[in-house]
Amino acid sequence: MRNVFLSIVCFLSSVAYAQIQVRYNQVGCYPNQEKVIVVEGANPEGKVRVTTPKGKVLTPSVMREAVSPWSGKTRYLINLEDLTATGRYHVNVEGQECDLLVAKRPYQDMAKASLRLFYLIRSGIAIEQGGVYNRPLGHPDTHVLVHPSAATEKRPAGTVISSPYGWYDAGDYNKYVVNSAFSIGLMFAAYEQQRDYFNKLKTDIPESGNKTPDFLDEMMFNLKWLLTMQDPDDGGVYHKLTTPNFEGFVMPADCQQPRYVVAKSVTATLDFAGVMADAARLFAPYRKDYPGFVKQATEAAERAYQWAKDHPNAFYRQEQLKDPAVSTGTYGDGNARDEFFWASSALFRLTRKPSYQADARQYQPQRFSTPSWGNVSALGTFEWLADEEQRMTADGLLLMTQLLVYCEEAVKGADTSCFQSPFGNSSRNFGWGCLAENCCCQAFVLLCADQLSGTTKYQRYALQNADYLLGRNATGYCYVTGFGDKSPMHPHHRISEADNVEAPFPGMLVGGPNPGQQDKRDMKTAVYPSNHPDESYIDNMESYASNEIAINWNASLVAFLCTLDALKM
Ligand code: 9MR
Numbered sequence: 001m002r003n004v005f006l007s008i009v010c011f012l013s014s015v016a017y018a019q020i021q022v023r024y025n026q027v028g029c030y031p032n033q034e035k036v037i038v039v040e041g042a043n044p045e046g047k048v049r050v051t052t053p054k055g056k057v058l059t060p061s062v063m064r065e066a067v068s069p070w071s072g073k074t075r076y077l078i079n080l081e082d083l084t085a086t087g088r089y090h091v092n093v094e095g096q097e098c099d100l101l102v103a104k105r106p107y108q109d110m111a112k113a114s115l116r117l118f119y120l121i122r123s124g125i126a127i128e129q130g131g132v133y134n135r136p137l138g139h140p141d142t143h144v145l146v147h148p149s150a151a152t153e154k155r156p157a158g159t160v161i162s163s164p165y166g167w168y169d170a171g172d173y174n175k176y177v178v179n180s181a182f183s184i185g186l187m188f189a190a191y192e193q194q195r196d197y198f199n200k201l202k203t204d205i206p207e208s209g210n211k212t213p214d215f216l217d218e219m220m221f222n223l224k225w226l227l228t229m230q231d232p233d234d235g236g237v238y239h240k241l242t243t244p245n246f247e248g249f250v251m252p253a254d255c256q257q258p259r260y261v262v263a264k265s266v267t268a269t270l271d272f273a274g275v276m277a278d279a280a281r282l283f284a285p286y287r288k289d290y291p292g293f294v295k296q297a298t299e300a301a302e303r304a305y306q307w308a309k310d311h312p313n314a315f316y317r318q319e320q321l322k323d324p325a326v327s328t329g330t331y332g333d334g335n336a337r338d339e340f341f342w343a344s345s346a347l348f349r350l351t352r353k354p355s356y357q358a359d360a361r362q363y364q365p366q367r368f369s370t371p372s373w374g375n376v377s378a379l380g381t382f383e384w385l386a387d388e389e390q391r392m393t394a395d396g397l398l399l400m401t402q403l404l405v406y407c408e409e410a411v412k413g414a415d416t417s418c419f420q421s422p423f424g425n426s427s428r429n430f431g432w433g434c435l436a437e438n439c440c441c442q443a444f445v446l447l448c449a450d451q452l453s454g455t456t457k458y459q460r461y462a463l464q465n466a467d468y469l470l471g472r473n474a475t476g477y478c479y480v481t482g483f484g485d486k487s488p489m490h491p492h493h494r495i496s497e498a499d500n501v502e503a504p505f506p507g508m509l510v511g512g513p514n515p516g517q518q519d520k521r522d523m524k525t526a527v528y529p530s531n532h533p534d535e536s537y538i539d540n541m542e543s544y545a546s547n548e549i550a551i552n553w554n555a556s557l558v559a560f561l562c563t564l565d566a567l568k569m
Contacts, residue, residue: 019042020093021040022037022039025466026098026470026471027110027478029106030103030463030567032569033463035083036077037080037091038075038076038078038418039078044062044094045062046061051089060078060080062078063079065077068418068534070532070533070535086102086103089101107561110483113480115214115507119203120505121167121168122165123138123141124141124164129205132501133495133501138252139252142164143162143259144161144163144260145161147321148321155233163261166224167222168551169551172247172329173247173252174328176239177268178333180551181268181272181274181275183551183552185274186371186552186556186559187219188278189386189559191282200213201215203215207220207289210289211286211289219279220290227297229241230304234307239263239267239316240261240331243257244257245326245327251494262321265316266308266336267315267331267339268316268331269308270305270308273300273305273346274343274346274347274376277350279297280297298350301346301350302347305343312336338363338365338375338377340359341364341377344357346379349387360380364398368399368403368405370442371444371445378445381402404453407446410442419467419468421468421472423443424473427533432545433552435511435553436511437553440553440559440560441559443462444462459569473534474534475534475537480507481504489504490539490541493549508549509553510546510547510549513533520545526538
């Protein structure tokens, strides 16, 4: 009888223990970073034990409780702010254990991996410096067909063009101008604020031996491809280079579908103009490694901009494409005001021609918006604010005010939220690609605001988003592959799935919780574990709406993590 009683007690307590979950930043914190861990399942007051690197045992108290507006779960926040000495802290809550790392450069390896990822997803070359991820060449793209939607007199349908290199967009193998240009533009914005940091970053790529920083070399690999996407006859830029339908989950070298360049679009052409103008400016000191590039990029940008002015309504309409029809990603956008703003601002900065400044004024946004492929106005704002002269104009000051208004709005409520972070408190925060577009980009913007105004006011909030991203969240995932104790193993990424290496490429950010669940009907075996906005995530390769990877998302990770890693705290 006694044994039965004991087993019941053991069983009940194990159920109670099993419910307890500790949610924490699994990668690491700066010594002076706020350190909050979140406990779910039961009130852990008096039951949290923290062993310091020197073996001292602490019993911190619960700082506050928070109830999820969606799941109704009560969570308990514990503040470990006082742990400022570097080392590993062992946390034990009723048998649930984890280690918190406090280090001088906690984000260094991850920042590097997030940038090096772009090497691993290069298209049109054999990967030979990828260790276990080496692979033979695929998608040479030297035989790309002009789709009927892109046909001109000089390049009729079926014309063969060469359009090699560039990065694969995402889990799929296509190359999309809108997203490519935005990705580089976002990373350039980060580069401009932390040039010394980026110039020293080494990512062990084929170009590492030259005089150009690895960061810029990596951007050049995609810029080279982008240049081939401009029609030399009229300056317009093809919207994308694509197969008619998505390929299966096979390696690049095994792909057989024909590849096309399709219709030119005003948004692709303007994004191209913006990024080429930036590239022309930023590559000026590296002419020896890239002779002729500055002139070529300047001309390409100016011609593209003119084409866009002549075709302001040339929006991409995939449904109109036939022979063949195309079903791959659209990056469709029916408003080009933000693209006009970025491109004209970048071109003014490069050329100082008054007509570009006049256009930039005309397209100036009403408010600051988080940068995303669909709204690039923030990249235009950064052009103004990073330019000493432009920044002090009335327009520059207005743009700065808009940025600060955005920041104030973003951080409201963080201190009473479920996970103590600006990101993750509204259901609107979650959606396709939210970890990049909302979490990382928001944090990056907060850090930029600090940098531009010479304060450290928002750094704390940006770090809170890092905590969220790296494990202090509703699913307990560290959403960057290869880092943390529990990170995605099955992203919707063709190479990672087909390469026979168990671990996916390291340093990839997945899209994250997405209550839209647009992939639900296509899933054969996977089932979302929850419909709550912040738990609507599944680590399954079938889930393209919550578990894919993409260059714009990794670009936001690079922008955020590199800026964080450059902080001294
Ligand atoms: O990132 C894009 C997201 O904002 C859109 O909601 C979604 C659906 O149109 O498409 C995402 O982009 C995908 C692209 O179209 C094709 N390659 C994979 C991209 C990431 O899922």
